[in-house]
Amino acid sequence: MTAPALRPPGVPAAAQPLTVADFAALARERLPADVWDFIAGGAGRERTLAANEAVFEAARLRPRALPGIEEPGTSVEVLGSRWPAPLGIAPVAYHELVHPDGESGTARAAGDLGLPLVVSTFSSRRLEEVAAAATAPLWLQVYCFRDTATTLDLARRARASGYQALVLTTDTPFTGRRLRDLRNDFRIPGHIAAANLSETAAAGAATPGAHSRHAFDRSTGWSVVARLRAESGLPVLAKGVLTARDAEAALAAGVAGIVVSNHGGRQLDGAPATLEALPEVVAAVRGRCPVLLDGGVRTGADVLVALALGARAVLVGRPALYALAADGAAGVRRMLSLLTEEFAETMVLTGHATPDAIGPDTVLPPVPPYPARSHG
């Protein structure tokens, strides 16, 4: 693995990013203000955005004295694949917004660590091109378009190019009310494309809010899961489930997995933090499918807390873009390595030799009031 070239000669090793927060600071320095706002921001008053991280920060871990673990095993099995750590990259649109390496760079980095990448419908590289760069599992995230042919075409192309699952986003009949983007009149720059979509389907995608309002199919119901499965032959996960009721509906529709997610606080402002919602969903699912979580995961200890409360694995969204902005594929590689190392160290300090052993007795449940977070 090559070291990231973030450190000019003469700059001490300590100046290297050591945390996701360090990557965020570098990204903020490097990105135009409106692009930063598009990525870092959320919907409405950004209460849910803030809560995602704050609830993780409020969690307390119970240490284990003399744990007697030389080297923990960090790998987990998800949908028949073994991941070296319970960690993957959530679908985020337009990686080229932050670095010319784009999704191909992210896929290379994830592949170097053997960790999965969920490619967004709004990838700035064609899903086939991303597959060519990948060496670890790829899943394709799917939005449902009013033009059904567009949706089904994505499902078929995913199968044809070796993707292992589809991730149906269920919380976005249109994009949330993102005040930063409205105030900035944010548009995706002209040289960056929604590369997976035909010219007709992509028309207007430069303004994501307006595009979603005319292009997304709001009449979509759970029957689409069977349709996507039949069209692609792939397992379908539902992303955006926060309640027992929706978990039941997803299972009844035949999903292979559930991602507890509030879309990084970008949809319903006031929705629970994902870590708050996780126990309700896990209890409803009763082991019938793997439950993943995204939203607010920023450290390896956060990964362990999510596993303790019943997640099989977690996904990170913004951290991938921050790391890509900071140093392209090398940055993403370093960010994923840091999280994996932190997770392994936290396993030892809490006395866990394998992820399966991490149970609810490992954490004291987070207690409000949660610390206030600033999101720039």
Ligand SMILES: Cc1cc2nc3c(=O)[nH]c(=O)nc-3n(C[C@H](O)[C@H](O)[C@H](O)COP(=O)(O)O)c2cc1C
């Ligand atoms: C800039 C940005 C773009 C996103 N694009 C998509 C997308 O295209 N499809 C999707 O399902 N979720 C999308 N998401 C949501 C992420 O998949 C994920 O739910 C969220 O980022 C997780 O929270 P985190 O950023 O705190 O890790 C996006 C999030 C961000 C920040």
Ligand SMILES: CC(C)CC(=O)C(=O)O
């Ligand atoms: C282009 C957008 C629809 C991507 C998205 O889901 C988001 O910005 O949260």
